Amino acid sequence: MKTPIQFHLNGEEVAAFADGGANLLDVLREAVGDLSVKGGCWQGTCGTCTVLIDGRPRLSCVTLAEGCAGTSIETAAGLRRGADLHPLQTAFMERFAAQCGYCTPGMLMAAKALLDRNPRPTRENVLDAICGNICRCTGYEPIIAAILDLAGASGRRRA
Numbered sequence: 542m543k544t545p546i547q548f549h550l551n552g553e554e555v556a557a558f559a560d561g562g563a564n565l566l567d568v569l570r571e572a573v574g575d576l577s578v579k580g581g582c583w584q585g586t587c588g589t590c591t592v593l594i595d596g597r598p599r600l601s602c603v604t605l606a607e608g609c610a611g612t613s614i615e616t617a618a619g620l621r622r623g624a625d626l627h628p629l630q631t632a633f634m635e636r637f638a639a640q641c642g643y644c645t646p647g648m649l650m651a652a653k654a655l656l657d658r659n660p661r662p663t664r665e666n667v668l669d670a671i672c673g674n675i676c677r678c679t680g681y682e683p684i685i686a687a688i689l690d691l692a693g694a695s696g697r698r699r700a
């Protein structure tokens with residue numbers, strides 16, 4: 542049986558029908574059409590499905606969709622403002638922090654959650670924030686550098 546749920550997605554009110562027990566990842570992709578949210582493991586172990594729910598990073602593959610009724614959800618699709626990239630997206634681009642790009646939406650959202658609550662994170666803070674997000678391509682350093690760039694904490698920005 543499908544259950545109607547309503548929530549805000551990237552600032553817009555959204556209504557969708559969710560199968561009983563459906564996870565948020567599948568509802569966002571299949572019922573709402575937000576394909577910026579990626580699935581990797583569907584087991585809560587890779588982080589690529591990370592979205593923000595009421596400002597906190599959550600693994601959408603292991604989040605019950607029905608439990609998200611009335612929440613405010615942010616995904617990578619909501620980062621751009623018109624033609625302008627979000628500063629995090631620009632920093633990732635400048636630092637070549639995306640190669641295949643599969644981890645990138647989850648990385649961006651984990652980084653956004655960090656910077657929203659701590660605009661001046663240390664490298665340790667960044668490592669803590671992205672430690673649940675697996676990247677098979679970059680070796681992580683470009684991603685860490687991009688986040689620190691935005692925080693004004695990297696050597697490049699200090700120079």
Ligand code: FES
Pocket residue numbers: 579580581582583584585586587588589590591600601602603
């Ligand atoms: S798809 Fe959710 S953690 Fe891997």
Ligand code: FES
Pocket residue numbers: 638639640641642643644645675676677678679
């Ligand atoms: S850029 Fe390929 S998995 Fe991270």
